[in-house]
Amino acid sequence: MSTSPSLSLRNRSRLVAAAVAVALAGSTLAVLAPVTSASAASYPSWSEVQKAKSSTSAQQAKVTEIKSLISTLKSEAAAKQKAAQAAGEAYQAAQNKYDEATLEQKTLQSQADDAEQTAAQSEEQAGQLAAQLGRASANDVTTDILTHPSDSGDLLYELGAMSKLSEQADGIYSQASQDRGTAQAQADKADKAKAALGDLADAAQSKMQQAQGAADAAQTAVDAQNDNESRLEAQLTALTTKQRGVEADYRKGVAAEKARQARIAAAAAKAAAKAAATSQGGTGGGTANSAGWVRPAGGFQTSGYGIRVDPYTHYTALHAGVDLAPACYAPIYAAHDGTxxxxxxxxxxxxxxxxxxxxxxxxxxxHIVDGGIMVANGQHVSAGQQIAKIGSTGWSTGCHLHFETRVNGAAVDPVPFMAARGISV
Structure with missing residues (x-):
């Protein structure tokens, strides 16, 4: 979510002072913030402000009204931003729960596959022993008793060998049965975990949609504040002060502010270009490869996929992506065509x-920088297109891109995923 940068206090005073001069002189209002049809219906016009100055009571009432409107703008924007933060955290929690459950299910399935292989080997060994017992059956011992009645020592040996073989068979059959039971138990756990993934996926998707709605509402409130607060404060100044000869200062202030913003933008662009040109560990963007993929940012990988102690929360949790850290404000690119x-x-x-x-x-x-999202929900983008700028928002201890690859909504390790598509991260 992007917000417009605030004016300096000095320039802001120039802005409102100039607004007074423009209002008192009856000049055009084009130099002020644009007034949409919605805001025109909701907020006082300059003619209403001038009319209110005809009496002390009307003037005071209009001052109270404007102060209330400014306060409402600020509180609504703050409340919407707080709601967006809460919705974002709820989405994050649901997504993390789904990712961790998916990883656990894969682990259980791997264990079930290993147990199945062990059970199959045990059953094969038991089958081989059964065949051996069939060949060396008790009939051979009976024949020896009838044909060699005096060879008692040999007979006892054969009977002892048969007994040992039977004990071995019992142990092998018992182990095979135990291994089969273990395999079935592991398979049941994996199946149960897999069945739960659907609900977790739905919950994560629902929370994401709610977070998007909250983010849109917050942006609308911030835009309303940016569009109307300066105009209302200028009207308030017009009602409460008498200032003259400030229009020239106003124009100088506007020009100085524009120059300052231009310098900031140029510095950020220069830093991003330098980061893209000199970052080690790989560059991002560019032309997509034959598989249609690009690296999403430059810089070294500073943290990989897997369970770790989170450097921000200090709790052990799944890190569901990889972190790439070229520099603050460096470009982030779409890794593949998408919406x-x-x-x-x-x-x-x-x-x-x-x-x-x-x-x-x-x-x-x-972790995109505030004001650094360059795309909108529903927009189609191409591989290699810049979609944002690197920052350190959220649970972050420094500027970097947290990049995730998801299959059916669940995070998978981006390193082998991207490698299979010809991209090293």
Whole structure:
């Protein structure tokens, strides 16, 4: 979610002072913030402000009204942003639960497969022993008794050997039965875990959609504040002060602010270009390879996929992606063609973008800098297209991209996933 940068206090005073000059002189209002039809219906016009100055009571009432509107703008924006943060955290928790359950199910399935192989080997060994017992049956011992009645020592030896063989057979059959029971128990656990994944996937998807709705509502509230607060404060100043000769200062202030913003943008662009050109560990973007994939950012991998102690929360948890760290404000690229399915506050993911890349595959890009999301929900993007800028929002201890690859909504290790598509991360 992006927000417009705040003006400096000095420039802001120039803005409102100039607004007074413009209002008092009856000049055009085009230099002020644009007024949409919605805001025109909701907020006082300049003619209403001038009319209110005709009496002390009307003036005071209009001052109270404008102060209330400014307060409402701020509180609504703050409340919506807080709701977006909460919705993002709920989405993150649901996604983490799904990812961890998927990893556990895969582990259980692997254990079940190993147990099945062990059981099959035990049963094969038991079968081989049964065949051996069939060949050396008790009939051979009976024949020896009838044909060699005096060879008692040999007879006792054969009877003892048969007894030992029978004991061995009992042990092998018992082990085979135990191994088969273990295999079945592991298979049942894996099946139960797999059955639970569907509900977890649905919950994660639902929470993501709710988070997107909350992010959109927060952006709307912030936009309303940005569009109307300066105008309302200028009207308030017009009602409560008498200032003259400030229009020139206003224009200088606007020009200085534009120049400052331009310098900030140029510095960020320069830093991003330098990061893209000099980052070690691989560069991002560029032309997609034959499989249609690109590296999502430059920089070394600073943390891989797997269970770890989270450096932010200090709890052991699944790190469901890889971290790439070229530099703050460095570009983030779409790893593959896709459609934006999420662009907003992702809780611990910070500002996040998720792309549906088709075929059950999706990619996620987290910790984007405030104001650094460059795409919107529902937008189609191409592989290598810049979609955001690297930041350190959410549960982050430094500027980096948290990159995830998901299959049917569940995170998988991006290293082998991307390697299979010709990309090293």
């Amino acid at each position: 934006v399915t999420f662009a907003g506050n992702g809780g611990g993911y910070g500002n996040e973008v998720i792309l549906d890349n088709g075929g059950g595959i999706s990619t996620a890009y987290g």
